Amino acid sequence: MAKDMFLFWGSGSPPCWRVMIALEEKNLQGYQHKLLSFEKGEHKSNEVLDINPRGQLPAFRHGPNAINESVAACMYLEDQFKSQGNPLIPSDPAEKALAYQRSIEALTVHQKMVDIVTYNRRVPEAERHEAAVKRDKEGLGSEFGVWEGYLHKTGPYIAGKNFSMADVVFFPTLALAFRIGMKQEKFPKLSSYHNFLKERPSIKATWPQHWLQNPPTFDPLKDV
Numbered sequence: 367m368a369k370d371m372f373l374f375w376g377s378g379s380p381p382c383w384r385v386m387i388a389l390e391e392k393n394l395q396g397y398q399h400k401l402l403s404f405e406k407g408e409h410k411s412n413e414v415l416d417i418n419p420r421g422q423l424p425a426f427r428h429g430p431n432a433i434n435e436s437v438a439a440c441m442y443l444e445d446q447f448k449s450q451g452n453p454l455i456p457s458d459p460a461e462k463a464l465a466y467q468r469s470i471e472a473l474t475v476h477q478k479m480v481d482i483v484t485y486n487r488r489v490p491e492a493e494r495h496e497a498a499v500k501r502d503k504e505g506l507g508s509e510f511g512v513w514e515g516y517l518h519k520t521g522p523y524i525a526g527k528n529f530s531m532a533d534v535v536f537f538p539t540l541a542l543a544f545r546i547g548m549k550q551e552k553f554p555k556l557s558s559y560h561n562f563l564k565e566r567p568s569i570k571a572t573w574p575q576h577w578l579q580n581p582p583t584f585d586p587l588k589d590v
Contacts (some may be wrong), residue, residue: 367447371397374414374425376546377402378574380476380538382424383435387534390438390568393451407560437469440534454531460525468516468525468532475513476539479587483546486586507590510543510553517555522562529566537563545577547585 371394375382389397393520402423410421418425418434426432426439428446433439444454456462482502485494513536516524525532540560546548550557563569 368394368396369398370429372417372427373397373399374402374409374417374423375399376402376423377576378542379404379423380542383538383541383574384436384534385424385426385439385443386572387532387538387568388443388454390436390571391452391454391534392443392447392527394443394447430445435475437535439554440531444531447461447467452529454529454534456526456528456530461528461530465518465525465530465532469530469535472524472532472539475509475536478502478509479543482590491532503587503590505589507552510540510548510556510590511523513540514553514555515537517559520561521555524559533563537569543587544588545582547582547588548590549588552590 368389371386373389373429375386391396402411402414403486409423409425414423414425414542417427417432420434422434424436424439425434431442436534440454449553454465456465460561482499485499485502505557514522520526523533524536530549537560540556541564544557544560550560564573
């Protein structure tokens with residue numbers, strides 16, 4: 367089954383990482399994959415565009431089916447391989463509702479982080495509007511504060527007592543946020559969650575290799 371799958375991915379990209387975690391959780395090791403460089407523009411190559419006309423990663427194919435939105439790919443894998451590996455969507459209606467809610471809601475915090483990172487990369491420091499930067503960072507801090515509160519109420523996982531799709535979607539964003547400067551001491555519950563989950567086999571197996579090899583060189587979230 368996994369041999370019919372192909373994933374184009376970029377190291378450290380939360381959307382790519384989500385799909386890789388889901389593949390591990392569903393015991394779909396052995397899929398074909400190719401690591402591409404964002405810096406070299408390899409995600410705009412014809413081989414990616416053939417699968418994803420937007421030229422974005424991840425670009426994922428299972429047989430004739432192309433699924434390029436990361437959460438959709440994760441949901442697809444859970445649906446197609448329900449009885450294999452670890453269940454990512456609970457059977458209990460209340461738990462299922464919360465897992466779906468948090469899975470989609472996690473895209474909000476991810477986008478808030480992406481907006482800050484993109485602005486820092488593309489806009490020269492002399493041209494930045496500090497009031498807007500400050501407002502965006504405060505907004506991201508408040509958003510992570512919401513997730514800190516979720517763990518207080520429903521931990522140890524982000525949608526309750528069991529690992530679920532919500533963790534697959536949310537964790538890579540949190541890990542990147544801590545990687546690029548967000549202070550763990552400001553969010554003790556999220557910090558504990560991060561340190562707990564990074565030991566999970568599916569996450570250890572897919573941890574970005576360049577994170578292990580190189581210290582971060584970019585810290586746009588140091589004031590969040």
